[in-house]
Amino acid sequence: MQKVYREEWIGEFRFIEYEDYSPARPSYMIIALPDAGLVSVIAASHMIKKLGMEEVGGVDSYTYLPPVIVVHKGNVRPPVRIFTRDNLLLIYTEFLPASAAIPALVNSLLDYGARKGIDNLVCMTGIPIPNRFEVDKLRSFYVPSNPDVDRVARGLGIEPFENGFLVGPYAILFKEALRRRMNAVMFLTESFMEFPDPEASAKNLTLLSRFVGVEIDVKELLEQAELIRLRAREHMKRVMPNLAQMRKEYEYAPPLYT
């Protein structure tokens, strides 16, 4: 049984820490939630392994999260897990709560980040394109929360996401980050909507790596891409009804006013 060092309720969510920790500065909080092509979750899972990130806590709620425990190497974990290494704090979950619960979860996560002295928020997800089947060279974009972040992200050699819709958990997360005037960036890489897309995850990880200044090797992720896709099928199937409920298909539509 995992030892609990500290427990705190933020809103309807119980934050559990297994040990005392605080990320080094400048700190980055990365939030990985299931979304198009499971791009963020696949990337985060690889990052945990590659960087040897330590699991230091978790988040649970009987009201807003599914009735799930995750058993990892014999240890019982809540459905939302917290990992850290140096100045990185990673929030990771393979379970997407119902859309009505996402604002509450997002607010609690950002409150927790503020208490941990987080300086920057990084979101990385997929932006579905209908012709993904044909595309070999995936394009990436970014959305900055302020001009300072814009300057740094522009230096990565990718374009800003200038027109379009973003729907789903990251839309809520980013809106809330803006409202709080946080330094935040969202990396968006072209991906499948309905199939797991490790190639897009690798592209996002390369951008994250340069943005936070930590080397994350994606060679193994690309080599194992087919087996990861095979393994992620069940998760993708479970996530699709939630994405449909949020009207994720709006992301395919060009806006009328540009």
Add this chain to the structure above:
Amino acid sequence: MSSPEDELEEIFRRINELRRRIESFVEEAVRRSLEGTRRQAVEALRPLWSSEGVLEPLYSVRDTGREYVVYVDLPYANEGTIDVKFIGNEMVIEARLKSEVAINGWHKRYQETKFHSYRAVVKLPVAPDPRRVRIRVRKGVIQVVIPKD
């Protein structure tokens, strides 16, 4: 000339007939709705693999106006073994994996299960003419284009 009693009886007969039809309609609608809910629940709870070693791939069907396009994700499939058949308005896709994949590498609970192939039966909105269907495979995803006319 019918008597007032006969007319009244006729009215009641019609009312009873109408009530019987409404009841029958409501019963049928409720039965269909419950059946739909039951099917959805069964579908949601069904795993995408069987203990016989067959995986069910993810797929999607898009209506592009002039064509239906089916995408099937077949990661780690041996592309030379992909077989697509059409039976009425069903498309049956089968493929062997490049090598057997064991879930025991992932989880001890499934230690006996080894997977060797994919199989899916996709219900199509039309019964296609197999001679006009175009099939392409790229990076383990299969695209099946079915003209509508």
